[in-house]
């Protein structure tokens with residue numbers, strides 16, 4: 001039965017009433033201010049960095065196109081990132097995971113095949129097995145024998161080049177830089193790349209945090225990307241943009257990747273403000289990274305001084321530690337940090353410093369470790385000599401606090 005005139009108007013108003021939704025709480029501004037303070041004291045990841053008002057102001061002036069057709073600000077960002085990385089083309093994507101997965105899907109054509117990577121790599125550990133799902137590829141994880149980065153020798157001994165039908169032949173070598181905050185030596189990358197290309201293999205870089213390598217070493221982004229056929233770069237981690245990654249490669253490669261992005265459901269529409277946020281982050285946040293790295297080193301030095309074992313040093317924005325040398329377990333530290341009057345949020349053995357981390361958060365964390373160490377000593381714990389501990393590969397030990405986090 002169809003409604004007419006007044007009835008229809010009333011019915012439409014009723015539907016509009018059901019549909020409408022005010023998402024902002026009465027205390028939203030205050031809540032956001034509190035969230036900013038929480039972020040300044042959170043060492044879990046740099047993905048939790050929040051957009052600033054200045055970034056949003058800049059983003060609100062971006063162009064208004066539809067990215068599946070033509071979005072001027074996004075096209076400008078892609079052109080800039082292609083030039084910066086020395087590649088022919090770039091593609092803006094919603095996440096680093098999609099960027100890595102589409103890169104692999106675009107490189108890999110006909111199974112059986114395998115992707116060789118560091119065992120700790122994001123594509124192996126944190127992408128929900130996406131390489132098997134999206135590309136039907138076997139992932140071949142290798143632990144670096146030096147505990148830091150893969151070498152050509154590590155790779156040569158594990159790579160599968162022959163046509164023995166029992167194996168999935170290696171078709172892509174995927175490296176990550178930084179990996180757990182450590183810098184992959186560029187000369188080793190070049191050795192691996194020359195070898196890979198001599199065997200007709202593709203080189204992909206998960207460069208989610210390549211910005212940190214450039215900021216720390218003063219090496220150009222282009223030089224860092226040169227040995228790779230494709231590179232994924234994220235704006236939403238250390239650079240502090242809300243969303244977005246760029247995948248770069250040849251024109252043909254990016255053309256096919258754009259097709260896969262649509263197929264994967266990642267074709268976005270009014271991406272101008274997102275691209276502008278990324279551009280803002282490149283201009284205003286990239287220069288903040290040296291301060292981040294210096295603060296991470298200060299955190300590492302403070303921990304060392306207290307007798308905490310460092311399992312992976314502060315090369316950029318991360319430090320991995322083990323305070324059991326002082327009798328402090330990970331879960332205990334996470335709990336006590338969450339219970340401070342101004343809580344500190346920790347995730348486990350990995351501490352991530354970011355552009356919004358406050359100096360006070362680092363001081364307060366060190367002071368908490370000092371307090372806990374004194375408590376343990378008073379209870380009879382004899383600290384372990386940290387110098388007698390061997391080197392260990394920085395596997396992330398994750399802990400969730402049982403008490404409520406602020």
Ligand SMILES: Cc1ncc(COP(=O)(O)O)c(C=O)c1O
Nearest residue numbers: 047095096097098122176206208
């Ligand atoms: C090294 C690395 N690569 C890729 C990603 C995936 O990025 P996203 O969370 O945007 O999917 C992350 C996420 O933190 C990462 O650390």
